Amino acid sequence: MISFASDNWAGASERVMACLAQANAGPAPAYGNDPWTRRARTALAALFEREVTAFFVATGSAANSLALAAYSRPGGVVLTHRDSHIARDEAGAPLQFAPQLIDTLDGPGGRIDPAALAARLADYRPANVHNGRPTVLSLTNVTEAGQCYGAQEVAALAAMAKAQGVAVHMDGARFFNALAHLGVSAADLTWRAGVDAVSLGLTKVGGWACEIVVLFDDALAEDTAYRHKQAAMLFSKNRLAAAQACALLEDGHALDLATHANAMAAKLAARLAAAGAPAAYPSQSNEIFVWLRPQMAERLRAAEITFAPWADMRSAHAPTAPADLPGAGLHRFVASFRTTDEEIDAVARTLGADD
């Protein structure tokens, strides 16, 4: 099997495995009071160029739910893109952790349209108990369409939110892919741009099961620690998670893995385009969305190459098939830290586009 189905089909990087083995030696206090957790916190501070408040969790939904809950208030409303993970792919987990409405906005490429945000914020003015109140703006970066918000785009949206007392969350399930594409620092893409909380994804980039809720406001630390425990997310042997974080955050390992995955995706996109399967969006991450004619999809499947049909965009800005490819369907291919040139060659070869 050659997998472009999802980056969560890959396992963990060798460095992660090695770090886990090291962390396994000897006893260590439970619940995060161990040296590996301290070391991971140090690495987080280096990444963000400041002290942060961090909570380790096992899933991306948990990270998003806890981050949103940290900023939840009675009658709260989360503003997010219509195709975002929290709106579409978490079975309502954010509501389970705090009862809050999810109010969705449109915009191309999975990015929230600034004008749509401005209008929606205005909708909630003046505040009244009936409508509830916007409490968090959640931006997904890399978006569900594999696209990136640049630091200035984030800052512009965040400024609108902040002007109305709305906190800003970044769903960074593929955060390092965004950093790799944009060439900006983690600090510039988050707190310096007005982001208050990040779901920092380490699983897809090369970990096993480690996502970190990063808060830039230490005043929320105490309440969120109780939320973390009450949500049943506090690992007893937290050094397991911390060791993954150490491996990935130290020496730029996660960024290296993301850079590789992005490059592989771009290469794959180019090869697919050459084979008559153009992309719906520019390559901005390790995810590409490609128009495939049914026969092409079948040929790939027959070769045990996995990928995902993608009929799943609800946004008014969902892409439409090119005129010269009638009947083509949108398909997602995701590269991972493990993707090889050989695998890409195999795709191209299967489509008959290769020498």
Added chain:
Amino acid sequence: MISFASDNWAGASERVMACLAQANAGPAPAYGNDPWTRRARTALAALFEREVTAFFVATGSAANSLALAAYSRPGGVVLTHRDSHIARDEAGAPLQFAPQLIDTLDGPGGRIDPAALAARLADYRPANVHNGRPTVLSLTNVTEAGQCYGAQEVAALAAMAKAQGVAVHMDGARFFNALAHLGVSAADLTWRAGVDAVSLGLTKVGGWACEIVVLFDDALAEDTAYRHKQAAMLFSKNRLAAAQACALLEDGHALDLATHANAMAAKLAARLAAAGAPAAYPSQSNEIFVWLRPQMAERLRAAEITFAPWADMRSAHAPTAPADLPGAGLHRFVASFRTTDEEIDAVARTLGADD
């Protein structure tokens, strides 16, 4: 450091680490649709001598909360021991996943007194909306006092519950320690005794982060799968958890580790008693509760031997210090799969009870 602080201070067993490394080879579908998860399900079926419905989660609180939620109903009440983990040590996690009252019962050694259960069940008859209704009886086995319910004790309590339509849950954070002590099969201690759901603990016995909610009623599978996702507990790279389960469930590895830990605890108890620190309960698991005079506790601490002062029992049956040890405090020592004879010797030597 010599750790008797908790079995969650130990890392993972060598077999677990080896299995993780094997599971890391190649791509595999996410969310549990992988060969390792299938293999783990097979091992579960072998353990319980029947098909079961299983959900993998990262923490014991998650397992308990999901298992209780699976049986929750509006106005539901969970009956449990006053010192149980769900009542005292999960910051209300079970309420977070389903709004249910936790109504506590007394009994010696962390075991619910059958007469107290009978009286409490009668309290809820006839049913009325004001009081709510008992929905689940939760038994912790090994109990918080390190004691075990035998299969017949479980069956007797379960029969009372069942007669009133109340489901039975077993918090098995140290389930294999109970099996090892009792010498019964997993089937006999659970579904054959009337248990409907088990929080099967693999973390403390020698895993990294793997607890499994085992349900014996497949009719709950669909709803619980949605609860599992909505509670943000569904691992994307589930093979991480499944590989731990394979390592621990196959070839009786978990039972072997538990047998070792129990034996070490019993040996430690004997040595401590010989040194003038008698146990409050018989040795029935890998946890022992011992009366230590302050000087003894200090001497151990000075030797970097960790353990836990235990002023934490609320039950009317909490033990009292022996008459000949005025001023002695109760302390918990927990052995793990890693505990060695040398470590026990060191404890005894530190207390001056050894040659």
Added chain:
Amino acid sequence: MISFASDNWAGASERVMACLAQANAGPAPAYGNDPWTRRARTALAALFEREVTAFFVATGSAANSLALAAYSRPGGVVLTHRDSHIARDEAGAPLQFAPQLIDTLDGPGGRIDPAALAARLADYRPANVHNGRPTVLSLTNVTEAGQCYGAQEVAALAAMAKAQGVAVHMDGARFFNALAHLGVSAADLTWRAGVDAVSLGLTKVGGWACEIVVLFDDALAEDTAYRHKQAAMLFSKNRLAAAQACALLEDGHALDLATHANAMAAKLAARLAAAGAPAAYPSQSNEIFVWLRPQMAERLRAAEITFAPWADMRSAHAPTAPADLPGAGLHRFVASFRTTDEEIDAVARTLGADD
């Protein structure tokens, strides 16, 4: 003050007041075990031409939330119109009572477009835990735009929902206004058309504070009774609510009041149109939506005539101002059982359209 601001600005009808006074004589058992509650249940059975399961609550949000919760399931999604009360005006109350996503659909006049429903239902096929699953389709009748779904329209939408195992709820805050407009029976508009639960509004039509959750599936009675209590909605002196229901449901009183309010609204719409303020929708209830030039609105306000500016529709089908009324804004006028010809004359006179 002449009030067209909302029908909840009116008090209670004389019959309601008289019935309350009668119900006040002597003692009666609490929590609904009283003769007035029995009498109200009989009246409900007559209205719906069958036995129903009924719960009395104090607010419309409570009725909607309890009705939706009755059909909630883990990972559940409520499908509703984008401008519906549950999506926009209840501050997330339905989520508070059961953690469920609210997924919104478009359609003109506040009615869900059948094609949009079909597409959205298809979106959730095949079922998967990530997306959650549609559990309830909620139809508001009278809609937020003052329009009605006819019995056949309800039946068509309900059939689509039912085919996918989705229950159907009707938010009937102005249910009697719909009945009055449509000239159909309560049974034909609800269970005979496939509706499973109704929020039966008695407050706006002429009660004080009485809304009734009507369920047509008695199998939900027990669980919903516990939900009702756990949601803190069970009146101790329930005969207060029941007396209102008796007054309104017996002898067609509510229908008479609604018929009057509808007629007054239609008359008002005609007079406003004559005065240069055309309606955005046909008159189908006691609510009309009218285009007013700013000066007209000012003149009415100066005359202490209340009504509501309505910049509040998000649906893609929100009406736009007529070309010949540039700058005109949409405004809502609501007639009640108390609205008089004199009040309508006063509006017309104020706008200078009357002799």
Added chain:
Amino acid sequence: MISFASDNWAGASERVMACLAQANAGPAPAYGNDPWTRRARTALAALFEREVTAFFVATGSAANSLALAAYSRPGGVVLTHRDSHIARDEAGAPLQFAPQLIDTLDGPGGRIDPAALAARLADYRPANVHNGRPTVLSLTNVTEAGQCYGAQEVAALAAMAKAQGVAVHMDGARFFNALAHLGVSAADLTWRAGVDAVSLGLTKVGGWACEIVVLFDDALAEDTAYRHKQAAMLFSKNRLAAAQACALLEDGHALDLATHANAMAAKLAARLAAAGAPAAYPSQSNEIFVWLRPQMAERLRAAEITFAPWADMRSAHAPTAPADLPGAGLHRFVASFRTTDEEIDAVARTLGADD
């Protein structure tokens, strides 16, 4: 029927009915923006001798749940008497509104024993996420045993709570009965004694359906307003509730009604004692708990006199039957504003104790 079953079996006082009729005249803004609500707020300020933040709700459970939610925090624990309404009679409503553990304490007469409170508070020190943290101490005054905490008792318990950052709530379902018995002011019994929130009960004392959440900290007003709406408790025609409050709070009407009910209960207790049915507690409110031999209970029932068998106290301090009344059972009799001398005479006559 002569009713001593509960004070919620009585209807509303004549003054309440008259006030309702007055409030029914003419239109008034919805959702509490009306003159009656303003007038009720003024009356509340007079009662408490200060400005307060107030929310009107329909049930006592709603008042308690909202008041506790206002002070809830993640991982929060509510400390309350084991026999309190929130622990035993609200089907878990407080958990539904905010996920919080209810941790129960003993004490005679339904009053929390100060030593038990001190010990339990110490149990939660030092704070840790596992145990959760006490957030609210809830005192029921009048207690479930018909007894009162005096202002100094309240102050002593409140001081302990406050020293640990724990807020203090008073469940005042029979608050005016406590005021009438104690002869203290509302201010002295609440905020001057350290109480932060009161569930002010107007229903049992002579209203229809009006309970008021009174908060003494205005900083919670905004969040609680959203909670109030999100809990679906905000009346649209709030003047209904407000008119009840006006009637009961102005001119000391509620206190007069409570004084009457208390006197009737005391008289009934004396007559019952004379008839051989002694009380288990001194008369401190409108509730008395009396030992009745089975034949006595039967005779009363035969005479259509209602009262409630009371096998319902779990506290370690539950009263036991007098030695000279073997087989006697505890029964609750509750007097209301409507209780007459004739009704009491009828009880005594039925028991053959009257001339």
